[in-house]
Each structure stands twice: as C-alpha cells, then as structure tokens.
Amino acid sequence: MTAVPATAPTTAPASAPTPSPSLPPQAAARPYQSYVYAYPHKTAYRPLPDRPALRDLWRGEAKDALSLYLHVPFCEVRCGFCNLFTRIGAPDGLTGRYLDALDRQAAAVREALGDDGPVRFANAAFGGGTPTFLTADELVRLCDIAEGRMGADLRAVALSVEASPATATADRLAVLAERGTTRLSLGVQSFVDEEARAAVRPQRRADVEAALGRVRDAGIPVLNIDLIYGIDGQTPASWRTSLDAALAWRPEELYLYPLYVRPLTGLARRTAHTDRDWDEQRLDLYRRGRDHLLAHGYEQVSMRMFRRAGAAPQGPDDHACQTDGMIGLGCGARSYTSALHYSFDYAVDMGEIRAIIDDYTTTSAEDFGRAPIGREIDSDEARRRHLLQSLLQAQGMPVADYRERFGSDPRADFPAELAAFAARGWLQDGGAGTVLRLSPDGLAHSDALGPELFSPAVRAAMAAYEVK
Numbered sequence: 334m335t336a337v338p339a340t341a342p343t344t345a346p347a348s349a350p351t352p353s354p355s356l357p358p359q360a361a362a363r364p365y366q367s368y369v370y371a372y373p374h375k376t377a378y379r380p381l382p383d384r385p386a387l388r389d390l391w392r393g394e395a396k397d398a399l400s401l402y403l404h405v406p407f408c409e410v411r412c413g414f415c416n417l418f419t420r421i422g423a424p425d426g427l428t429g430r431y432l433d434a435l436d437r438q439a440a441a442v443r444e445a446l447g448d449d450g451p452v453r454f455a456n457a458a459f460g461g462g463t464p465t466f467l468t469a470d471e472l473v474r475l476c477d478i479a480e481g482r483m484g485a486d487l488r489a490v491a492l493s494v495e496a497s498p499a500t501a502t503a504d505r506l507a508v509l510a511e512r513g514t515t516r517l518s519l520g521v522q523s524f525v526d527e528e529a530r531a532a533v534r535p536q537r538r539a540d541v542e543a544a545l546g547r548v549r550d551a552g553i554p555v556l557n558i559d560l561i562y563g564i565d566g567q568t569p570a571s572w573r574t575s576l577d578a579a580l581a582w583r584p585e586e587l588y589l590y591p592l593y594v595r596p597l598t599g600l601a602r603r604t605a606h607t608d609r610d611w612d613e614q615r616l617d618l619y620r621r622g623r624d625h626l627l628a629h630g631y632e633q634v635s636m637r638m639f640r641r642a643g644a645a646p647q648g649p650d651d652h653a654c655q656t657d658g659m660i661g662l663g664c665g666a667r668s669y670t671s672a673l674h675y676s677f678d679y680a681v682d683m684g685e686i687r688a689i690i691d692d693y694t695t696t697s698a699e700d701f702g703r704a705p706i707g708r709e710i711d712s713d714e715a716r717r718r719h720l721l722q723s724l725l726q727a728q729g730m731p732v733a734d735y736r737e738r739f740g741s742d743p744r745a746d747f748p749a750e751l752a753a754f755a756a757r758g759w760l761q762d763g764g765a766g767t768v769l770r771l772s773p774d775g776l777a778h779s780d781a782l783g784p785e786l787f788s789p790a791v792r793a794a795m796a797a798y799e800v801k
Contacts (some may be wrong), residue, residue, distance in 0.1 A: 362757065362781040364612050365591050369725065369783035372718045373708050373791045375667065375679040376798035384703040387445035390670050395658060396446055398455040401485050403435070403475060404663030405459065406690055407466040409499055421683070428467055430694040431663075432474050438662050439482035441701035446660075454485040454660075458493040462665070463520075465500035469508045476512040483660070488513035495520065498536055498544035506551035516555040516586075517548050523564060523571075524578035531565045532592070538578070545582050555585040555644065562618035563592035563611065572618050576625050585644035588637045589622045591615045591780070619777060633727045636779035664693035668704075671715075675707030685801045714788060715739075716746055720769075721786045725779050729761070729770025743769060750785055 367374075407423045423431070446452050457479060467475060479485045493516040494509055501519060509517065521541055523529050529536050548556055558579045562572055579587060592615070623633065631639040640646070659669040667676035677693065680686050710718070720743055723730035735743045744751055744764065755763045759775030759782060775782060787795075 362778060363609070364616055364778050365593065365780050367784045368590075368593060368780055369721065371667070372721050372783075372787070373674065373714065374795060375676060376800075377791045377794040378674070378676060378679065378706050378708045379794065380706050381675070381704055384705055385673075387442060387702050387704060388447060390673055390675075390704060391446050392449070394670050395450075397451045397453050398658065399453065400659040401454045401457040401479060401483060402659065402661045402663075402666050403457075403459050403464075403479060404661065404666040405461040405464040405467060405475070406431075406663065406665050406686070407461065408463045409466060409497065423466070427690070427694070428471055431690065432467075432471060432478070434664075434694045434696060435475075435662055436478050436482060437696070437698045438701040439478050441698045442660060442662065443483055445702055452484060454483070454490055456491045456493075457485050457487060460495050462495075463497050463500055464494055465496040465502075465505050465509075467505075469502075469504040472505055472508045473512075476508070478662075483662075491515045493518065496544075496548075498541045501544040501547055503547050503550070506547055506553070510551045510553050514553050516557060517551075517553045518557040518559060518586075518588075519544065519548060520559045521575075521579065522559060522561045522590075523567075524575040525567075525571050528564045528567055528571060528575075531567075532561065542578075549582070556582065557586035557588060558582070558584045559588045559590060560622075561590045561592050562622060563615040567618070569618065569621055572621060573625065576622055580626075580629055583641065585641050587626060587631065587639045589619065589626075589639070590637055591619065616777060623777075633776070635726050636776050664689055671710070673704065673707050673709055675704035678706060680801045682801055708791075708794075712739075714791070716741075716743075717786050717788055720747065721783055724769055724771060724786075725783060727771070727776060729768045731768050733767065747786070753785070754782060 407428065408421060443452075459475065464475070465472070476487060480487055490513075492512075492514045494514050495518045496505075497520050501517075506517070522532060522534055524538050524541060526537055545556070545558075560575050560579060619636075623639075626639045627633065630642045632642055634640055657669050657671040659667075661668045661676065664677045665679075667674060678689050680689060716739055719735065719738065720730065723735075730743070732743060735741075739746075751760065751764050751769070754760050754775065757775075757778075759772055759778060761768075761770045761772050761775075771779070771782070
C-alpha cells in the first residue's frame, strides 16, 4: 500500500507537531513492541459524547476515491495468537442477523455520504474474522450489500478477501471469483502440523495444500499466503520447510508475521514470552525468511510483505489503506474522515465480543447514522500518521510529497525521532536524502520504530485503556 494516497488532502495545517520523546540512540530497542497496522490504534479511541451525525462528518470530504471495508467477525476456531475482533461460530442464524444489520448500516452510511459530489470507491476488502466463514449464498449477499447499497463496482476495483484453509471451499471461491475478487489471502501460518498445533491452530498440511489448489483453480489473480515465525518449537529448518512449501505454489504475495502473545489470547494463558532470547530468535527467523524470499525472486514491500517480481499489485500496498477516506461496515470495522477516525466498541475477550456483536445486530438504521466511538485527528496526528505509514514501506517517503501535503519538512517536524533512528542505523543515508527510507536493519525493526512515532496523547490513551 503506497505511501502517498491519491485521496490525501494537500492543505497545510496551522501548526507543526510537538515532538514526542524517543529512546536515546544508545538504548537497545526491543524489535517486537507493537504491530502498527493502523494509527491511532482503537485502544486510543474513546466514546464521542455528542455521537456526531455521519452526514455532518462527511460533508465537504473528498469521496471520489474511497476505500471500502466490510468486516465479518466469525471464525471456525480462534487461533492461540489471535487478538482480533472475532468470535467462534455463529449459532441460531446469527450470520443472517449480522448481514441484516450490515445491510441497515450500509443504507444509513450511503445516505450520510450525500449527493453533494461523486461517491466512488477505489478499492474494497472483506476481512474479519474470516469472511469465508459465510456460506456461498451469504457471500453473494455480502457482495450485494457492497454493490447495491454502497455503489461499489467490485468487478472494476481491486477486491481483497481473507480466508482460512478450512473455509476456502470451491463454492465460496467460485462466488468470490465471479464477483471480481482480485486477491485472496490465505492464513496458513505454518505448513508444519506440530507448529500449527503449538499456535493453537489445528490444521493438517494436506488440508492446507488442498485449499491452495482450490484457490488456484478458482482463477483469482493474486494469492497471498500468511506465515508466522517465532512459534514454540520452530527451528530454522522447520521455518524453511514452511517457506519452501509456500513457494511451491508461486504465490504472488507472501506475508511473514512475527508471533505476538497478547493479553486475553489463548497463548497468553499458556505461555509467557518476554525475554530477549525470543526477540533474537524471531529476528534470526525473519532475516532467514527475508533472504530466502529475495533469493527466490520476491521483492520486499515492507517488513511483512513480499511480492513476486513481475506480479502486478492488486490494490494498495501494506498500510496505505490507513488513509483519509475509508468506509468501514461491520461492528469491528473503523472509518476515516480527514478529521476523525471512528468505529464501534473494541474488545478481545470472547464474552465482550459476543455482547458487542449482539448489540450490533439490533442496532437501528437511525443509530447507524452516528459515530459512537473515535478519535479526532489534528494536524500533529495527521503528520505522524503519514510519516509512520510511509516510512514503514520499503520504498520510503519522498520528502517533497510530505512538504506538498503539510507545508513543512519532516526532519524539522520530527527531529528527535529521526535522529534516534539515524543513530541506530535504521535510515538510509542517515535520513539526509530526498527520500526518507529505512535501511534493511530499520525495516527489520519496524515494530520498534513505529511506536516511537506515536504522539504523547495517543500513548497516554493507549496506556489508560482497560483491556476487555
């Protein structure tokens, strides 16, 4: 996902950001602090006291190249490492009631977008949870909501869908292919059965291979395979086994994720990984994986994302969906205007998640027209967010693009942070060039670098959040 989105506003804000404290250059940075997939994180969101109307939030916003995200919060099993907003199973017709609510929400949101200018979508994604937990007929309805209610032309834009091996059945994949899916991301995590069990992800390699065959047979242009390193019992040899098994399918994309153990997850109740030995193990496996993929004709897009040379991108690259102008539908989705990020409540505990989903399925169309929880994005946060999501890309951030958008220089706005990164050898050319770009070691430490760009206010809000 590219660093500078076409829909990004280019007006300069009134004031420059206040630098946040960074670790001193000599401090040893723990490489795995936080996976920054969105900024600010939902743990920095708070209830909006006036619950602003969406029609007021979107009035005057650019709406001709929006991103559309539909969230399906159901999985057949919850992996031991998962802290996503999802529940196991869907008893008593819950998926039908959820789609009913999604339809009501879509109608309310589309009305709130108004007709004061063109409303068009540049890309779309179905995530979760596991969207393919839905039956084939329910996936048809999901696509109908995106097209009929929201007006997204799924066959004309990049459409990415997440799936698990068990739910990647031929009938579901046929629906997705027919409706224009350009990218299917399969959460494999490991091709070694013992490692899958250690990660509390019961699956057999034979079933994974069969699912991959069905994806290829469906003719979806881009196959992405997710793999995880740092699992208990994983060795360089077993990591190589998973990498080679994935490469045998010549996927257009591969994501390599470090294992995290988060509060209230299955692994958190079984293990306690906090030591530096585990950091070093994960760093070693990351470097082995990176080098192996580069040697096999893949290009590095970010710390996690690798694309096969010559494979055309199907939609934005990693992190660029975190830009202004995003519509999220579903109780686990978030939406972005240029001044506010908003969503529904957030939880990790299964009981809390079930309650939020139940509340969502009974929400009225009128209530869907308001933003209940969120965080305002001022000029400081907008700068931080742009720098963060751009710098974490292997291609880096052209300084001229930042100047055009904000009317200032990133090295003047963030002197302490960039100086600390340069002192650790995380920036190419010490950050003095026309492009701010991470060095290979900087990319390897993306999960340490990202959190250092969080503002003091966001840090405080995240620290005060009570995990539920």
